[in-house]
Amino acid sequence: MNPRARIRQFIVETFFVDDFADDQSFLRSSIIDSLGMVELVAYLEKEFGIKIADAELIPDNLDSLARASAFVERKRRLGTSAA
């Protein structure tokens, strides 16, 4: 499974939503509450072996499935190239 599908599955299982669009805002459409974001961040770090800095905790990186999966892929590419 690609990151997008894996993250989607995590969201569905953790936050009990059935269906949502890839570009739907998690927070504005109440899919996840602000504390749920902590759960999401912890999951992304563990699942994809990345470290997310405080400065990266912004809506552009996290506030939809499309943004979160793009962010993860970006981080992983950077991580690999740095290694």
Added chain:
Amino acid sequence: MCGIAGFTVPFGLPAEERRVRFGSRLRRMAASLRHRGPDAQRGLLLDGVALGHARLAIVDLVGGAQPMRDPDTGVTIVFNGEIFNYLELRERLGSHRVFRTKSDTEVILACYLDRGIDCVLDFIGQFAFAIHDPRSGVLWLARDRVGILPLHYTRTAEGLAFASEAKALFAGGWRTPALDSRGVKQTLQLWSPVVPRTVFEGVSQLAPGSVARWSDGRLETWRYWDPDFGVEPRAEVDAARAEEELGALLVDAVRLRLRADVPVAAYLSGGLDSSLLCSIAQSQLGGTLNTFSVGFADPGFDERAFQDEVARRLATRHRSILVSSRDIGELLPAVVRQAEQVLLRSAPAPLLRLSHLVRACDTKVVLTGEGSDEIFLGYDLYRETRIRQFWARQPGSRFRPALLRRLYPYLPMSQQGHELLEQFFGIGLDDPKNPGFSHLPRWAASGRIVRFFSRGFAETAAEEDPVASVLASLPARVRGWKPLARAQYLEMQTLLAGYLLGSQGDRMLMGNSVEGRFPFLDHRLIEFAAALPERFKLRGLSEKWILKRLARRSVPTTVLQRQKYPYRAPAAGFLTGVDAPGWVRELLSREATRKVGVFDEEKVARLVAKLSARAAAPTEADSQALMAIATTQLLADQLLPPAPVPQRDVDAVELEAA
């Protein structure tokens, strides 16, 4: 306080037929309210109406028996509550009326005979009553201004039945209890159903500040009082004068509420409101005040240090209980049975335990501090609304939403960047004139519970949009008010009347036959506060400014300087951990969930598994969802079908026919 019940019966029936057909229904209804009035239960069968009463004797212990009938006109009343200014009213009427008792009940009767149902406007009190007037054949129902006391009703084949609690309507056989899907959905999102709806099908509640007139098969209801937060603020008042007037009003509100023929004690939470009340009461009682508090084993919720300090400083006779998470789980079935409501928080449970302690100390009446946050803008909700309004005027500002971080220091949000918080609190920012503006972030959070609904229940309730329903219930004038005034009105209609005074207030007090009295909800004080300029209440982001100023003289500085700390109880984690009570396994099982049908068994099982597996505290969202699910399951278990009323309680109801 007491319990009332009754119903209309056909006019012109022979007395014996009335007794045979309706006597036992009436006795069952009165008996089912025995917890509200253990001192006596009586029923009276009249031509056209049956009235029942369960009495907690507080004023005129000997003469105050009910139902009470005026011998000249036959006008008859059953009454739950207190008219605190009954002595003044009695004096006013005294010249042309002979009183037979010393009770406030007879004063209501006299006031009604004097000026009709408009007499409610003269009352300073908390009440729910029914008056049968045989001269016109009208049955009147009335409820106090803010909804301190409950009053429910349902249509019957014979006309109308009413009672303090829904369980009496079930005990009388007027309704087969069933969940109202709209009412349940509203409660889960708004914390209370939108009046007149309840969580039970066919059972309505009379709105606070309303009267109902039943006559010739028709029910008319209207509001005789409604808080007016849109009133023009007084321009002439300065801080010193406002403080002085507030002090005088509060002293008088407490003075009236210390009137009783039994001792009056007080709840002491360790916050500003109850500390101030206790200080005023202690000085009026000359040092004999008893105070009661809840302490929590979990230090994250415990306020005993503050409670003890205030009690020591005021030299009250202080007692407290210590409540653990395990206790809350074990109390919850009784809590739901009393509250007759779906709950999102566990906070009512410790208060049921506390009223038990009060009663065990031979005390029947307590003062309590609810209402202050609503009228003096104490809640974070108001500060949040002010910041969001400020932000909405310049949505692109980076600085404005940063103020939000100052609001919730007790929530673990500091782990996150501003931007994510902004995203959450930015809901509705594009429409600052929306009457629900203040509550949209909260409702968006609580509205997430719908994702746990079963397919069948979701379909049944699909037409119901709770936010649209509550906003549609707002009077037109409220829409024109300022944002904080609109927020106050919404808060009083939903959280205060529906939850704090009901599920967490009256029901938890009366569950152990204790009456609560609420000085801050004296309508003179509500009207006074509404007419103060906003800066006297919320100054910048400093809440309850004028009240704190008043309290400087009597409340310890440590209490005054505390960060605002809402009363909270441990979250729903206690339903899944090692402390989980026995009923959880049974009622949250797949089979039980499927049987009740409100929630999806698969998702409930996953939620329970998720919360059981994790070591960390559950998130607010998960905790609220589990509380909602558990209390819905309990509601179905405890009240559908209703438990039969014990026969010895039914036999204890004295029945009289006139």
